[in-house]
Amino acid sequence: MRQPSELHWAWVVAPITFVTLVASAAFRSVPGVLMDPLHMEFGWSHATIGFAVSVNMVLFGLISPFAAALMDRFGIRVVVTCALVAISVGSGLTVFMTASWQLVLCWGVLVGAGSGSMSMAFVATVVNRWFVARRGLVSGILTAGSATGQLVFLPVVAWITTHHGWRTAALTTAAAALVVVPLVAVLMRNHPADLGLRAYGATPEDPGPAPHESAGSSAGRALRVLGDAARTPVFWVLAGGFAICGATTNGLIATHFIPAAMDHGMPPTTAASLLALVGLFDVGGTIASGWFTDRVDPRYLLLTYYTLRGVGLAVLPSLLAPHTTPGTWVFVVFYGLDWVATVPPTVMLCRERFGPGVGAIVFGWVFAAHQLGASAMAxxxxxxxxxxxxxxxxxxxxxxxxxxxxxxxxSIRRSRKAAPAPVPVTAGTW
Incomplete structure (x- = not known):
């Protein structure tokens, strides 16, 4: 296979993936902003609205491994296009709701399935197929796409809801997902082999996964991969650690930081602004984690991230007050940098221990544990x-x-095939 002399198509696929993740994250800003307007208009309890969000959260995790298998069978472009349409339809149909079960169907099922199809398993699939060199850095940048989307759309959705009503906000998020479809259809490619290429930075020792490796039922393959992975202790270690990651981020801080701060007399607007800043610093932290993952043993990175996160949570009760303090700002910056920094090293460990062919599907199941942990803590x-x-x-x-x-x-043992240093890039590729 030929290698390009200038721009490798991987550097086209990666930005398209990032933009797609940003657009699909638009809806993640909606539930918190629209909860009170829906409660006031329809009289639905916060528990009823929260149930729809819970269904979304669970599907967001459980769909992930099946989506990775579908990408193996039908290609990235087809699955991502269908997922974006599902998010757009689910968000758009909310303007016609008259009953709470319709909220569960739209927010929970349609948007949950669509967003779950473009969760972290999507990142792992793109990285594993298109990159050998810079895997950690690229996975960090793409992972930051979700946080970037929430950061960009949260103030936009809040402003639109305040000035134009919640229906306009719902239609805006629907349009954000739909507008990306042409980009995916035209520029996304399923595998480097489709263009006669090898993965970026491929070497004889690590050529990247071969095209069209899977056959048979995608759902069946996802379940078979789970069955095989579940027989190994390392899978349960990775899943258990990532469940705790979900519990301490989406489950606890994202869901309960604002009411916890309000318990200490902090205005809700101030608490919400602090939480938005966590998302801002998350972008830099995740990209930095990807850079480190290419250079440092991912086990030591996870050890560092979880230890420091535990310290932050232990001191948080003493930092909450009616007004922000220097300690509060330190926590926001620190926790933001650590928010999803765990993703790049976890993706790397899944690939090393289970192979590039099924590593993305295994990570999909590990990510499902993340969401189950988040749901339990919420x-x-x-x-x-x-x-x-x-x-x-x-x-x-x-x-x-x-x-x-x-x-x-x-406690995780690294594969003997794991490379301790970044793979060199062939001269002339970019």
Whole structure:
């Protein structure tokens, strides 16, 4: 296969993937902003609206490994296009809702399935197929796409809702997903072999996955991969650590930071602004983590991330106050840098231990554990708050879980085939 003398098409696929992730993340900004308007117009309880979000969260994780298998069978372009359409339809149909079950169908099922098809398994699939060199860096940049989308659309959705109503905001997020479809259809490619190329930075020792490796039912393949992976202790270690990652990010901080801050007298607008800043610093932290993953043992990175995250959660109750303090700003910056920094090293470990052919599907199942952990903590922290009158025990519990995740990460044995240094790039490729 030929190698290009100038721009490798991987550097076209990667930006398209990033833009797609940004657009698909638009809806992630919607539930928190639209919860009160829906409650006021329809009289639905916060529990009912929260149930729709919970369904979305669970599907967001469980769809991921099946989407990775579908990408192997039908190609990235087809699956991503269908997922974007599902998000657009699910968000757009909400303007016609009259009953709460329709909210669950639109927000929970359609948007959950669509966004789950473009979650972290999508990132792993693109990285594993198109890159040998710079895998960690690219996975970090693409992972940041989701956080970037939420950061970009959160103030936009809030402003539109305030000035033009929640229906206009829902249609805006629908349009954001739909407008990316032509880019995916025209520029996305399923595999380097489609263009007569090898993966970027491919070498004889690591040529990247061969095209069209899978056959048979995509759902069946995803389940077979799970069955094989589940027989290995390393899968449960990775899944357990990532479940704790989800519990301490999406489940606890993303869901309960604002009400926890309000318990200490902080205005909700201030708390929301702090949470938005967490998303801002998340972008830099994830890209930096990808850069480090190309150079540092990913187990040590996970050990560091989980340990520092546990320290942050342990001190958070003492930092919350009616007004922001220097300690509050330190926590926001620190926790933002650490938010999804765990993704690039976890993707790398899945690929090393299970191979490039099924590594993305295995990571899809590991990511499903992430979302299940997030869902459990989202509910559990609320129960703790109701029974104790404080979120402090939930923060301390999460800090302890981070210690467990750090120990689990260090216990992973790296594959003997793992390269300790970045793969050199062939001269003349870019």
């Amino acid at each position: 509910s559990g922290a609320g129960v703790i708050r109701d029974r104790t009158g404080s979120y402090d025990p939930a923060f301390y519990l999460a800090a302890g879980l981070c210690v467990i995740a750090a120990v689990l990460s260090l």
